[in-house]
Amino acid sequence: MKSLTKKHSFLFLSLYVTQFLGLGFFTEAFIAILRKTGMSLENLGIVYMLGFFWVLRFVWAPFIDKVNFQRIGHYRFWLILSQIVMVSSLFFASFYEVTTHISIILLCAVIFSFFSATQDIALDALVYKILTKEQRPFGNAIKVSGGLIGTVLGGGVALIIYSYLQWQITVLILASFTSIAIIQLLLFKEPAWEKKAKQKRFVFKEFYSFWKGKNRKIWLVFILLFPCAVATAHGLISPILVDLGWELKDIGLIVHIIGYSIGIIASFGASWLINKFGKKRVLIFCSIGQILGLFFLILLLHGYSSTTHVILTIGTIFIFYTPSTTVISTLMMDEIDSNNPASQYAIQHSMFMLSGLIFASMSIFFSGKFGYENIVLAISLIAFIPLFLSFKIDEFLSKEEQNEKIKINSLNTIG
DSSP states (O other): OSOOHHHHHHHHHHHHHHHHHHHHHIIIHHHHHHHHTTTOOOHHHGGGGHHHHHSSTTTTTTHHOOOOOOOTTTTHHHHHHHHHHHHHHHHHHTTTTTTTTTHHHHHHHHHHHHHHHHHHHHHHHHHHSSSSSGEEEEEEEEHHHHHHHHIIIIIIHHHHHHHHHHHHHHHHHHHHHHHHHHHHHHHOOOOOOOOOOOOOOOOOHHHHHHTOOOOHHHHHHHHHHHHHHHHHHHHHHHHHHTTTTHHHHHHHHHIIIIIHHHHHHHHHHHHHHHHHHOOHHHHHHHHHHHHHHHOOOHHHHHTEEEHHHHHHHHHHHHHHHHHHHHHHHHHHHTTOSSSSHHHHHHHHHHOOOOOHHHHHHHHHHHHHHHHHHHHHOOOHHHHHHHHHHHTGGGGSHHHHHHHHHHHHHHHHOOO
């Protein structure tokens, strides 16, 4: 496949949206709902642990690379299976009350989280297989924008719907929208991939060997620390606004729809920014922007809680976060090979997700003990580390890119 058709683009976007639709609901709208019922900040942090399946997905990613149902399609099979289970878990969760059956709802959320992570493994591998190297920035822009759209719908629109129609109708609507992608998958025919003569076997110890070498270790530190700003803002914004007396429907509209939509718009321009200014400049500029967003979050705590300021705060965070995430995802794909694409991408992106979950969960937990402002200030200092490392991003380039760069410099010297 040499070109990315509109049909494929829409399929990828739809799948990335649906896997974040329920996840966004459980980790954002559900958080605000539980906070409204009086749950403590310390206990709310536990809900973010749902995302740990995303952190651990490198464990079963080799199984998805290996098990191939050729008649259905290698990765298509896993996508269909994941979609069916995700829809079913939302459907069953809708029949229980959030105030009296929290444990059952959390079980449904755990099942959804596991299979949304499984879908992401298969989908990332499929995108890698279909896209050319030049198309990867665009493909990863679809990934980032799809995630944000799913979060907006699940965390924002669903919260507004809940304010009017309550739990059951809200979750059933989420299940209905998630099921749309199943129809697209049934109409999609996965290409027959060429088998490699020597298939490299991915074993668990390769998770450690992947990070050998100085450049890979710096790359690991970078992807572990980069999400600190956006994860903290993402985790704290809803509890802060609830504590400031905001209504749930207003939080859903202002934060999770208007604010995040700014990030979605930025994600669609991410591939253009990368081609225009290069990966390094985009990362440096966006790292600075995220620190600025944390500064606006501190102002929010000091009484600047108008609608305009809240939009400015969350919008600033995401307008800078989405292009940088597209760059990072593209660099991750540049570091993998076609033998085990699901596994090698998963071990990188799992670390990225691990960091986001830890910062989101711990920022809420420690804010209950030390206060919002102290935690935001501490995270602001940490955010300067990925800013510094962004200036050294050339060290993270794949060997293929480094060789291309050497050839270009040699030609320029000869010329």
